[in-house]
Amino acid sequence: MGSVNEPADRTPATDTEDGPRIKELRELAIHIATGAAEMAARMRHEGVAVAATKSSSTDVVTEADRATEQHIRELISRARPDDAILGEEGDSVSGTTGLTWVVDPIDGTVNYLYGIGSWAVSVAVVEGEPEPTSWRTLAGSVVAPRLSEVYSAGAGEGATLNGRPLRLEPHSGLSDSLVATGFGYESARRTAQGRVVAQLLGSVRDIRRMGSAALDLCAVAAGRVDAYYELGTKPWDHAAGALVAREAGAWVGGLKDDERESERMLVAANPGISKQLRAALRDAGA
Known part of the structure; x- marks a missing residue:
């Protein structure tokens, strides 16, 4: 595989x-x-x-x-x-x-x-x-x-x-990266996700929330955002978009190097910042 x-x-x-x-x-x-x-x-x-x-x-x-x-x-x-x-x-x-x-x-x-x-x-x-x-x-x-x-x-x-x-050009430096994310529908989950965003916000250029996981992944592929992450996505949310991002050269997976994208966590990022972003997410409690 x-x-x-x-x-x-x-x-x-x-x-x-x-x-x-x-x-x-x-x-x-x-x-x-x-x-x-x-x-x-x-x-x-x-x-x-x-x-x-x-x-x-x-x-x-x-x-x-x-x-x-x-x-x-x-x-x-x-x-x-x-x-x-x-x-x-x-x-x-x-x-x-x-x-x-x-x-x-x-x-x-x-x-x-x-x-x-x-x-x-x-x-x-x-x-x-x-x-x-x-x-x-x-x-x-x-x-x-x-x-x-x-x-x-x-x-x-x-x-x-x-x-x-x-085809993505390598981008390094999390501090000047634009990062997209999404939130769950349940109040408790959104509150917890909000705490992660609050901690991450000081480490990146800014945060975007556009409301479609598929389009967030495609935005990474197109270089419109430097990364996207979200907890709780379903298979149909990201099946096509993850392939688009990966084939454009993005890193796509979970929080660890050997993890595939799943409902536990989905991260898609310019390869130059993927390790930094995932470390920041882990530090923030994602």
């Missing part, structure tokens, strides 16, 4: 036996995510309604979340009926190919609800058990229709934004 942060400039997948498969899966991920994003944007224009809440009263699900995920599932089942599906809003679907599509129909639902443009559709396909600590992400796409942005990546193929290659 390779190391946690295999260099993005390794031999392109298209030069290997796996290359054509990854290219095909990447194109399909882009197609599905783009179509679903257009549907979600149209539904938002027509009006949005809260369908339910989940972990707390602030953790909302809209009718568009459910309709968009159903649309994604139908597209996947039509194109690859034997693959498994893991989505945020519906039951898991088993498969026989060893591949699982991990989908978030609207990442940044609160932004979507309030008419803030920082939300996206995230579609990824992984190989192996559908668990971030063990899977291998083959391809993924994150599409933000209100920002007119289509991110995509394939394992060993690099990452792109609207077709333009993304």
Whole structure:
């Protein structure tokens, strides 16, 4: 499977036996995510309604979340009926190919609800058990229709934004780094996360909270922020975005060198500051 942060400039997948498969899966991920994003944007224009809440009263699900995920599932089942599906809003679907599509129909639902443009559709396909600590992400796409942005990546193929290659330049110095983060929906967790931010704030340039894990990861890939960290993200929140960041050259994992990204902690950072940031997070009690 390779190391946690295999260099993005390794031999392109298209030069290997796996290359054509990854290219095909990447194109399909882009197609599905783009179509679903257009549907979600149209539904938002027509009006949005809260369908339910989940972990707390602030953790909302809209009718568009459910309709968009159903649309994604139908597209996947039509194109690859034997693959498994893991989505945020519906039951898991088993498969026989060893591949699982991990989908978030609207990442940044609160932004979507309030008419803030920082939300996206995230579609990824992984190989192996559908668990971030063990899977291998083959391809993924994150599409933000209100920002007119289509991110995509394939394992060993690099990452792109609207077709333009993304490649990070090394950045050193945590004190002049812009760091993004996110907060959980439960009050007690947010309070604890706030204490970590308060301690970290004096060690970095500034903090940003944009409300979409998928787009935070893509922002790292695009160099718009130098790092992103968050506790409590789910597999569908980061499956595609983590691949985009990693393929752009970012360090992606947990708090330790040998940890994969997981619900316990997700860190994505310019490789020049990843060790400093993770040490600062540990010191802050993250």
